[in-house]
Amino acid sequence: MEVRVSNVRKEFDGFAALKDVSLDIRSGELIALLGPSGSGKTTLLRLIAGLELPSQGKIFFGDMDASEKTVQERNIGFVFQHYALFRHMTILENISFGLKVRPRATRPPAGEIRRRAMELLDLVQLSGLEKRYPNQLSGGQRQRVALARALAIEPGVLLLDEPFGALDAQVRRELRRWLREMHDRTGHTTVFVTHDQEEALELSDRLCVMSQGAIEQVGTPDEVYDHPASPFVFGFIGESSELPVTVEKGELLLAGRPIGLAAPEARPGPARMYFRPHDVDLVEGDATLAGVVHTSRRVGGTRRVEVDLGPANHKVEIDLPFDHPAGERSQLTFRPRRWQLFPSA
Amino acid sequence: MAISRHSPISESLGVRIALIVTSVLFMALFLLLPLVAVFAEAFRSGLGPYLAGLSSPDAQAAIRLTLLVAAIAVPLNVIFGICASWAIAKFEFKGKAFLITLIDLPFSVSPVISGLVYVLLFGGGSMLGPWLKSYGIEVLFAVPGIVLATIFVTFPFVARELIPLMQDQGTGDEEAALSLGANGWQTFWRVTLPNIKWGLLYGVLLCNARAMGEFGAVAVVSGRIRGQTTTIPLQVEMLYNEYNATAAFALASLLAMLALVTLVLKTALEWRFGDEIAASGH
Ligand SMILES: Nc1ncnc2c1ncn2[C@@H]1O[C@H](COP(=O)(O)OP(=O)(O)OP(=O)(O)O)[C@@H](O)[C@H]1O
Ligand SMILES: [Mg+2]
Numbered sequence: 001m002e003v004r005v006s007n008v009r010k011e012f013d014g015f016a017a018l019k020d021v022s023l024d025i026r027s028g029e030l031i032a033l034l035g036p037s038g039s040g041k042t043t044l045l046r047l048i049a050g051l052e053l054p055s056q057g058k059i060f061f062g063d064m065d066a067s068e069k070t071v072q073e074r075n076i077g078f079v080f081q082h083y084a085l086f087r088h089m090t091i092l093e094n095i096s097f098g099l100k101v102r103p104r105a106t107r108p109p110a111g112e113i114r115r116r117a118m119e120l121l122d123l124v125q126l127s128g129l130e131k132r133y134p135n136q137l138s139g140g141q142r143q144r145v146a147l148a149r150a151l152a153i154e155p156g157v158l159l160l161d162e163p164f165g166a167l168d169a170q171v172r173r174e175l176r177r178w179l180r181e182m183h184d185r186t187g188h189t190t191v192f193v194t195h196d197q198e199e200a201l202e203l204s205d206r207l208c209v210m211s212q213g214a215i216e217q218v219g220t221p222d223e224v225y226d227h228p229a230s231p232f233v234f235g236f237i238g239e240s241s242e243l244p245v246t247v248e249k250g251e252l253l254l255a256g257r258p259i260g261l262a263a264p265e266a267r268p269g270p271a272r273m274y275f276r277p278h279d280v281d282l283v284e285g286d287a288t289l290a291g292v293v294h295t296s297r298r299v300g301g302t303r304r305v306e307v308d309l310g311p312a313n314h315k316v317e318i319d320l321p322f323d324h325p326a327g328e329r330s331q332l333t334f335r336p337r338r339w340q341l342f343p344s345a
Numbered sequence: 346m347a348i349s350r351h352s353p354i355s356e357s358l359g360v361r362i363a364l365i366v367t368s369v370l371f372m373a374l375f376l377l378l379p380l381v382a383v384f385a386e387a388f389r390s391g392l393g394p395y396l397a398g399l400s401s402p403d404a405q406a407a408i409r410l411t412l413l414v415a416a417i418a419v420p421l422n423v424i425f426g427i428c429a430s431w432a433i434a435k436f437e438f439k440g441k442a443f444l445i446t447l448i449d450l451p452f453s454v455s456p457v458i459s460g461l462v463y464v465l466l467f468g469g470g471s472m473l474g475p476w477l478k479s480y481g482i483e484v485l486f487a488v489p490g491i492v493l494a495t496i497f498v499t500f501p502f503v504a505r506e507l508i509p510l511m512q513d514q515g516t517g518d519e520e521a522a523l524s525l526g527a528n529g530w531q532t533f534w535r536v537t538l539p540n541i542k543w544g545l546l547y548g549v550l551l552c553n554a555r556a557m558g559e560f561g562a563v564a565v566v567s568g569r570i571r572g573q574t575t576t577i578p579l580q581v582e583m584l585y586n587e588y589n590a591t592a593a594f595a596l597a598s599l600l601a602m603l604a605l606v607t608l609v610l611k612t613a614l615e616w617r618f619g620d621e622i623a624a625s626g627h
Pocket of ligand 2: 041042043
């Protein structure tokens with residue numbers, strides 16, 4: 001099912017949690033809502049679900065205007081951050097709940113409900129645990145029950161709010177892979193909220209980066225990572241270093257000195273250059289970025305050094321091979337391999 | 346022995362023994378002794394007079410009336426308590442703080458005053474009393490007044506128990522149920538109610554004990570018409586004033602037993618479902 005969020009604004013007591021947000025979600029895609037805390041991800045998800053109503057704007061499910069429809073009418077599957085499993089029901093009862101509460105006319109017979117619930121239990125790899133209660137499961141298992149429960153009603157759209165937020169790194173990775181496989185198998189249109197960029201990059205078909213109640217960029221993980229649309233996105237997705245440069249005659253200057261990078265299209269004047277710490281080449285020569293290593297520490301397979309690019313003391317981080325001999329106070333000259341300019345703030 | 350070693354943060358042995366002995370003695374003197382005395386007095390002349398005291402027509406009427414009052418007041422307070430705590434815990438609205446304060450009013454005001462309020466509302470000099478009387482409805486010095494006064498004084502028990510519990514549970518489960526297609530009614534019966542059932546039972550228990558035992562407010566509105574508007578506590582007092590100690594204590598022993606049963610059930614609930622019963626200070 002396609003979902004179209006059209007110019008939606010949401011206010012809580014005069015505070016705009018979402019400002020004029022528009023987003024097209026394609027049928028069958030797995031899209032991530034990514035952004036810092038308080039950027040409005042949950043609010044957007046709850047608006048799509050119908051757990052909140054927009055102050056302005058509309059939400060379409062396919063061609064149907066769903067803005068005025070209730071949660072029940074929207075036929076969505078919602079997985080809550082803290083699972084919200086019914087603690088007094090067994091796992092099987094939890095999963096069957098959505099089918100059992102249907103009006104008689106559309107409710108499948110009891111045997112059929114049980115069969116479907118068992119099937120879902122199998123899908124989420126929890127067969128044999130149907131008689132347990134939620135507090136007898138681990139966090140990862142509860143999360144999968146919550147997902148099975150949401151899938152039981154055959155939702156048109158699956159909405160997940162930080163589905164792995166409360167789990168440890170190991171389980172997160174496992175469940176992430178598992179969710180991706182599951183999505184490929186069932187093909188539900190899925191929207192999931194996360195503030196973990198690695199999760200969003202790895203898992204999603206497209207991601208939607210949000211900041212302060214607005215959408216900054218929507219695109220595939222590669223597009224967003226390689227061509228961030230704003231300094232915010234550059235800084236938020238992946239690691240980044242920033243330098244205040246000047247554009248003069250199609251060349252970039254730092255503190256009046258050319259650094260060997262050409263920008264023929266750029267508007268002359270001050271600008272901000274962003275690059276990723278691992279996207280640098282160590283080069284010899286005059287027209288380079290030259291500096292003194294300020295700190296150097298090994299992070300796993302690489303060495304992260306902080307370079308002091310005097311004379312104005314601009315500090316940037318770059319990555320070197322972990323066995324690079326650069327120690328503190330040693331000189332380095334380098335050039336970003338890939339970089340991007342943004343207008344000065 | 347566990348207390349043989351002096352722990353740096355606890356009192357010395359002498360002080361501890363003194364504290365323990367004092368509190369045990371105090372409880373024995375002021376709580377246990379009276380309870381024993383009630384039963385001793387009730388059975389002083391043997392089982393025959395005890396049963397006779399319980400089976401006199403007036404005593405029977407008092408027992409029936411007490412049960413009737415509780416049977417009306419407790420369910421109403423359950424419904425009202427659930428509504429109020431639902432509203433307070435799950436919605437935001439103006440005047441919420443005021444409503445919470447209002448719920449505690451019966452706890453903070455003397456029961457006699459609660460009774461007098463109804464006398465003012467429904468008495469001969471009020472607007473309402475004579476008007477209702479013209480339709481043949483007696484409130485004051487009749488069963489309706491007793492029920493109203495009892496509802497008033499026992500109102501906070503259920504609500505006070507449920508408000509913290511429901512606030513603590515939040516709205517997550519209800520939202521999950523709605524998102525799964527349940528309507529409001531199904532959500533209440535299948536999700537909300539099971540989540541609060543032990544806390545609710547606890548509140549009902551306390552509410553019932555008070556409803557059956559209330560004296561002050563009921564005394565004011567009842568008029569003490571023997572066999573018609575006397576509840577057990579009122580009947581006990583009347584019998585006692587007439588120097589009919591055996592009958593008085595026989596009836597009183599019923600209330601004492603109610604207290605014991607309540608206490609046992611309450612403890613059992615606390616022990617078994619402590620985390621589901623809000624710590625609301627009872
Ligand atoms: N019910 C509410 N009442 C008032 N303000 C709210 C409400 N819900 C959200 N907000 C505000 O709206 C903004 C966005 O909240 P939201 O929960 O959508 O953020 P989020 O992106 O999900 O953050 P997080 O990553 O911390 O979950 C926040 O500033 C929050 O304080
Ligand atoms: Mg959130």
